[in-house]
Amino acid sequence: MGFLSDSIESMRSIQIRQFITQIVSLGMIVTSALIIWKGMMCMTGSESPVVVVLSGSMEPGFKRGDILFLQMREDPIRTGEIVVFNVDGREIPIVHRVIKVHERQDTGEVDILTKGDNNFGDDRLLYAHGQLWLQQHHIMGRAVGYLPYVGWVTIIMTEKPIIKYLLIGALGLLVITSKD
Numbered sequence: 029m030g031f032l033s034d035s036i037e038s039m040r041s042i043q044i045r046q047f048i049t050q051i052v053s054l055g056m057i058v059t060s061a062l063i064i065w066k067g068m069m070c071m072t073g074s075e076s077p078v079v080v081v082l083s084g085s086m087e088p089g090f091k092r093g094d095i096l097f098l099q100m101r102e103d104p105i106r107t108g109e110i111v112v113f114n115v116d117g118r119e120i121p122i123v124h125r126v127i128k129v130h131e132r133q134d135t136g137e138v139d140i141l142t143k144g145d146n147n148f149g150d151d152r153l154l155y156a157h158g159q160l161w162l163q164q165h166h167i168m169g170r171a172v173g174y175l176p177y178v179g180w181v182t183i184i185m186t187e188k189p190i191i192k193y194l195l196i197g198a199l200g201l202l203v204i205t206s207k208d
Contacts, residue, residue, distance in 0.1 A: 035108075095175040096177045104131075137163065
């Protein structure tokens with residue numbers, strides 16, 4: 029009877045050790061992703077170095093589901109550049125082209141007007157109530173590259189949350205049940 033109880037205790041100990049190893053592995057994956065994200069933020073100078081195009085307003089250049097890589101540089105923003113900006117009162121950033129840049133002579137501040145390539149008019153209707161121009165603090169970054177269609181994964185998970193939860197659950201189960 030002693031041998032059997034020692035054997036069961038040993039198996040329990042191994043199972044606990046494996047479970048702890050899997051939890052630590054999952055934590056390392058999450059931590060690695062955060063470190064990569066923070067590293068990209070430092071390298072690009074942008075608070076969000078990667079964004080997904082969520083609408084068709086920039087077609088034909090960028091389509092819904094394209095991923096844009098952003099960078100913030102010190103040089104002035106120019107007409108024709110594609111920028112991602114935040115508007116006060118809206119939580120989702122917007123990807124549009126700069127159509128007009130106006131530098132104030134008295135303060136040196138720059139006013140920026142944007143427009144979606146596929147939109148009829150400029151973005152003043154999208155800006156906060158009474159706002160006619162964007163300022164530098166609204167700009168999250170400038171587009172420096174893109175990957176077509178890869179962002180559809182994000183769009184699908186946002187529009188169909190059940191898919192996101194199933195995917196997260198499946199990945200978590202895979203990590204926990206995998207053997208090293």
